[in-house]
Each structure stands twice: as C-alpha cells, then as structure tokens.
Amino acid sequence: MTWHVAEEDLRAYARGELAPPLLWSADTHLTGCARCRARLADAVDPVALDAGWERLDAELDAPRPGLSERLLMRFGVADHTARLLTATPVLRRSWLLAVLSLLVMTVLAVHLADRPALFLALAPLLPLAGVALSYGPSLDPSYEMAVVAPMHGFRLLMIRTVAVLTAGLAFNGLATLALPEYGLLALAWLLPSLALTATGLALTPRLGPVLAPALVGGAWLTLLVMAHLHTQGTPAPFTAAGQSAAAAVAALATVLLHRTRDRFDVRPVGGFPEGGAL
Ligand SMILES: [Zn+2]
Structure with a gap:
C-alpha cells in the first residue's frame, strides 16, 4: 500500500457522506487495508460503522453489470x-x-x-x-x-x-x-x-x-x-x-x-x- 484513506475522507465515509469516486476508492481500499479499517473504527461510533459496512456489503453483493x-x-x-x-x-x-x-x-x-x-x-x-x-x-x-x-x-x-x-x-x-x-x-x-x-x-x-x-x-x-x-x-x-x-x-x-x-x-x-x- 502506498497511500491510505485521508483522515477527513475517513470521517466523511463514516458519516455516509463521501461521494463517488472517492467513495469507491475508500471502499476498495478498506476491504484490503486492516490499518485503515482500524482507523475507521477509532474515528466513528459503532452504529455508523455498522451502517457503513452494511452498505459496503450490499455494494459488493449487488454489482449491476451493464449490457456491454x-x-x-x-x-x-x-x-x-x-x-x-x-x-x-x-x-x-x-x-x-x-x-x-x-x-x-x-x-x-x-x-x-x-x-x-x-x-x-x-x-x-x-x-x-x-x-x-x-x-x-x-x-x-x-x-x-x-x-x-x-x-x-x-x-x-x-x-x-x-x-x-x-x-x-x-x-x-x-x-x-x-x-x-x-x-x-x-x-x-x-x-x-x-x-x-x-x-x-x-x-x-x-x-x-x-x-x-x-x-x-x-x-x-x-x-x-x-x-x-x-x-x-x-x-x-x-x-x-x-x-x-x-x-x-x-x-x-x-x-x-x-x-x-x-x-x-x-x-x-x-x-x-x-x-x-x-
Ligand atoms: Zn490503508
């Protein structure tokens, strides 16, 4: 990993306010980086974190591939x-x-x-x-x-x-x-x-x-x-x-x-x- 999710982005992510494409970057990165997940856990209260992971789960489970x-x-x-x-x-x-x-x-x-x-x-x-x-x-x-x-x-x-x-x-x-x-x-x-x-x-x-x-x-x-x-x-x-x-x-x-x-x-x-x- 050469970079990590920025502090302010992590907080916005936790609040559910991070917009694409930063949101996708954060999602992708968080699935692979335990350190940022730990920082995320420190940065937010557990309720918001659960909501974030639920949303990430749903996104990972339900990709919507187009025709092409x-x-x-x-x-x-x-x-x-x-x-x-x-x-x-x-x-x-x-x-x-x-x-x-x-x-x-x-x-x-x-x-x-x-x-x-x-x-x-x-x-x-x-x-x-x-x-x-x-x-x-x-x-x-x-x-x-x-x-x-x-x-x-x-x-x-x-x-x-x-x-x-x-x-x-x-x-x-x-x-x-x-x-x-x-x-x-x-x-x-x-x-x-x-x-x-x-x-x-x-x-x-x-x-x-x-x-x-x-x-x-x-x-x-x-x-x-x-x-x-x-x-x-x-x-x-x-x-x-x-x-x-x-x-x-x-x-x-x-x-x-x-x-x-x-x-x-x-x-x-x-x-x-x-x-x-x-
Ligand atoms: Zn990281």
Whole structure:
C-alpha cells in the first residue's frame, strides 16, 4: 500500500457522506487495508460503522453489470477487467459517435476534393486522442477506483490501450472501405497510428498525460505540412519510406514504453492525499 484513506475522507465515509469516486476508492481500499479499517473504527461510533459496512456489503453483493459488461464477461473477460473497460469514457457511445461522424465527414471531403491525404492525416490522430483521453484523471470517473484497485497500473493501461486502439483502428478500417478508389494508399494511416499512439504513451511518464499526446499530435501535423510544402503528389509519410519510418518509430516507442512501465504505477500529480499522520 502506498497511500491510505485521508483522515477527513475517513470521517466523511463514516458519516455516509463521501461521494463517488472517492467513495469507491475508500471502499476498495478498506476491504484490503486492516490499518485503515482500524482507523475507521477509532474515528466513528459503532452504529455508523455498522451502517457503513452494511452498505459496503450490499455494494459488493449487488454489482449491476451493464449490457456491454455482461457481453465482455460472456466472452471470457474477467469481471473486474470488464468493469474497467466499460468504465472507459472513450468506449462510450457519445465518443464513438463523435469519432464516427468525424470520419464520415472526412470521407465525404476526400471524395469531394480527391485528397486522400485529408483522411490519412486525421486517421492516426483519432486512436492517439482516444488513448490519451482514456488515461487521465480529468474525464474518467473510474480513474481513482482504478488507481487504488489491486491491478497493476501498467497492466490497466495496456488493457485500456488495446481496447481503445482496437475500436479506433476498426473505425478507421471502416472508413478505408469507403475509399476503395485509392487502393492500398487508403491504408497508409495504420502504421502512423501505431507510431503516434506508442510514442504518446512512451512520453507520458516524462511529459504527463496531456502534454505528451498533444506534442505528438502537433509533431504529426507539422510533419504533414512540411511534407505538403516540399513534395508533390503523395506526402512523404504515406510513401514506402515514410511507412517504414513509421514502423520503426512504433517499434522503438513500444520498447521504450515497456522499459518505463514502472513509471505508470506511481500516483499521478493531483492524485490522492497521503493518509493523515499514520
Ligand atoms: Zn490503508
């Protein structure tokens, strides 16, 4: 245990006034930490404590898995993993619809202007944004629960990344099917997608979950503008040489990411307060 429930949170918890997601953090933590349970017992009168444990019991006994969560579990995904996946904000309907409509508009624009580079420029940014948004405290109500849950931070990151990346690549793939006249060129977003996402993740422990993907996305757009200004025809990132470079970057970033995996397990800035004087 690297942190404990803060004193004021413990008191709020005992009064039944602690709100999610702090409530979930406290619940999860208290089930596994005898020291905090003892502090809780000291902090409150027995009646309130009993009520708290009854509520915790009821919550543990009666999870309400949604449709997608039940589906995932039916396909053999462990229940806590399914919970984390369905709590991933970018896997919710609103995000998926936004991505889908952006892709539809881009495909229409490509058809109108005969510029496949419009799609090829945008497509790699979507998985990068999706992964970035799924790994940050700002948007994710299950974030704190995930941080205190007994799951390894890097493992959680990888589960979510794979899920979000798969969804993003599947959408891009659908859009590619809508551009048959460009043949294999319409698939030239795939390797840059992997390169951008892996680089964004690899830089996250160093630069933070906002700056890292923003810099990577900015670098990608800069690269495209430079390529557009200096070459005629297919922009450099989508030529054979550019694709090989993207594959190399993706491989390098993946190695770097794996080597820095321990850095994902530290509490991010703005995380939890250390527990009181204990
Ligand atoms: Zn504790």
